[in-house]
Amino acid sequence: MQTLKNNWAVAAHGLEKIVPVAEGNLTIVAGVSLEINSGQSVAITGVSGSGKTTLLSLLAGLDTPTAGKVTLAGQTISAMNEDERAQVRLQHVGFVFQAFHLLPHLNALENVMLPLELAGKPHPRKRSLDMLKRVGLKERSTHFPTHLSGGExxxxxxxxxxxVEPSILFADEPTGNLDGGNSEAVAQLLFSLNQEHDTTLVLVTHDMELAHRCEKTYTMSNGLLESKAALL
Structure with missing residues (x-):
């Protein structure tokens, strides 16, 4: 594996995403450049439709840019095919989404074990039980998603x-589907775990209170990115 250039965990230069629509071409991300250092926590805020989720997908290698360059974990993923990007994600990246994305036919333990098994990590069952204990759900390990609350x-x-001990975690509206109490509990867990694992955090949210817990914030507007001062 390549080393992280300039200590960047994630970097984008001249990033654009343009999609065809009935009226012509729609620019969703317009020439974005940013560098996120290893271990840094960064929030990307903005109204719905501003391009923030598309930007996260590009940074994480879930989508490909129309133009520009993305470096993730020291590797230029914008020059890779999907299989190559998937391998980088498997080895270096964790994801938390607004809609949870748990597999309904797997119980809680099996959902946690799956990426460990795919990545060939040792002792997947023990590691998964330890993590479920850390989030307060070891006793619910055999329950399926339909038998768990949204917060669970x-x-x-x-x-x-x-x-999977990722070096980089991408979180897209991780508290967006939760009520106030569950939202705060999940937010506390997210930042506690992030600090414990020294993970780079890239957080997309419309919740400014959540964004203010990060070291740096950016605001997306009409596909453009504006940097804000560090908040810590």
Missing amino acids: QQRVALARAFA
Whole structure:
């Protein structure tokens, strides 16, 4: 594996995403450049439709840019095919989404174990049980997603994301589907686990209170990115 250039965990230069629509071409991300250092926590905020989720997908290698360059974990993923990007994600990246994305036919333990098994990590069952215990759900390990509350499902998703010990975590509106109490509990877990694992955090959110917990914030507007001062 390549080393992280200039200590960047994630970097983008001249990033654009343009998609065809009935009226012509729609620019979703317009020439974005940013560098996120290893271990840094960064929030990307903005109204719905501003391009922030598309930007996260580009940075994480879930989508490909129309133009520009993305470096993730020291590797230029914008020059890779999907299989190559998937391998980088498998080895270096964790994800937490607003909609949880747990597999309904797997119980909590199996959901956490799956990425460990795919990545060939040792002792997947023990590691998964340890992470479920860390998020307070070891006693619910055999329960399926439909038998878990929204807050519990998101805690399983956090356990799954951190079990693989990613160097970079991408979180897209991780508290967006939760009520106030569950939202705060998940937010506390997210930042506690992030600090414990020294993970680079890239957080997309419309919740400014959540964004303010990060070291740096950016605001997306009409596909453009504006940097804000560090908040810590």
